[in-house]
Amino acid sequence: MKISKGSMASKIEQVIIAPPAAEDLDKLVGYLKAEWGIAVAVTLLNKFEDFIEIIRIYPTLFPYFNKSKKLRKHTIYKRNMVIFRVIKSTVEIVAIINANQRLAKIKKTVNKRLDI
Secondary structure, three states, rough: OOOOOOOOOOOOOEEHHHEHHHHHHHHHHHHHHHHHOHHHHHHHHHHHHHHHHHHHOOOOOOEEEHHHOOOEEEEEEOOEEEEEEEEEEEEEEEEEEEEOOOOOHHHHHHHOOOOO
């Protein structure tokens, strides 16, 4: 994907993966490895790393998941939604969730993680 520099570019100093999101990623990789093999798990991790590099440069490129809470989303590798927020020069990844779930369940999980 070619991305040109523009008003979306922002200086992000760090990307933090919240502990629950890190657990989500570990569980997802374990599942993919067990069910589909190491190659599929590695593909997911590569796509996740690519996503991290893009949000470091263009954190506002991605659509809102919840605009009032300043949460954004991106789907990586088929059905896996990454929910994140930008706080000054930091991106915090809040959740990595199967996007096939009901929207109400996804919102409930995200809200619980934000202590809302």
